[in-house]
Amino acid sequence: MSNTVDNPFFARVWTVMSAHETDAIRALRRENLAGLSGRVLEVGAGTGTNFEFYPDTVTEVVAVEPERRLAEVARRAAAAAPVPVTVSTDTVEQYMASGSEPFDAVVCSLVLCSVESPEGVLRELHSHLRPGGELRYLEHIASSGPRARLQKVADATFWPRLLGNCHTHRDTEQSIKGVGFSVSAARHEWTMPKWVPLPVSEFAIGRAVKQS
Numbered sequence: 001m002s003n004t005v006d007n008p009f010f011a012r013v014w015t016v017m018s019a020h021e022t023d024a025i026r027a028l029r030r031e032n033l034a035g036l037s038g039r040v041l042e043v044g045a046g047t048g049t050n051f052e053f054y055p056d057t058v059t060e061v062v063a064v065e066p067e068r069r070l071a072e073v074a075r076r077a078a079a080a081a082p083v084p085v086t087v088s089t090d091t092v093e094q095y096m097a098s099g100s101e102p103f104d105a106v107v108c109s110l111v112l113c114s115v116e117s118p119e120g121v122l123r124e125l126h127s128h129l130r131p132g133g134e135l136r137y138l139e140h141i142a143s144s145g146p147r148a149r150l151q152k153v154a155d156a157t158f159w160p161r162l163l164g165n166c167h168t169h170r171d172t173e174q175s176i177k178g179v180g181f182s183v184s185a186a187r188h189e190w191t192m193p194k195w196v197p198l199p200v201s202e203f204a205i206g207r208a209v210k211q212s
Helices: 008-018 023-033 068-079 092-097 118-127 145-156 172-178
Strands: 038-043 058-064 085-088 103-109 129-140 181-190 202-210
Touching (some): 023 202, 092 118
Antiparallel strands (some): 129 202
């Protein structure tokens, strides 16, 4: 596996998009991190958009972001964060393979759509959580009806190529349950009106627990 991720087009696009997120998405980010404590692993940190929302009960955040251009922006966000944040340019697979103490929580925000093997990554995340630890997720997900058809067409054509390997029609919550997490709280939110023909309008936000 390559130890670099080089996607200059997506890095430019995402840097702009993440700097202009809607209030609705920022509110979901804040909610997704509320109540966390201890040592946290954030997967696919992007430009560090989450960092400002970590509560002061978190003692350390290890944030992995393998796209070096995004990681550079994330490091600037880490310097201003209210909690200690370390940004690594490893992929999540490489970071976990290097060995680490168990984490109290894992945060996934708009990233499980882009990894090559969501189930494989989730299994590794499950194994690196302490018993009772939480996975906090905020992910766009597979919709139904006409939007599902739109997602499938987008995934098979231009969308992953342009947007960092993003696949919009993934049943992420089923994958989370399938690797052994117990979902304790979850709901779906629309961040744009349902009539807007975008494949990434529906989000799932939830908490999943590693049973002891």
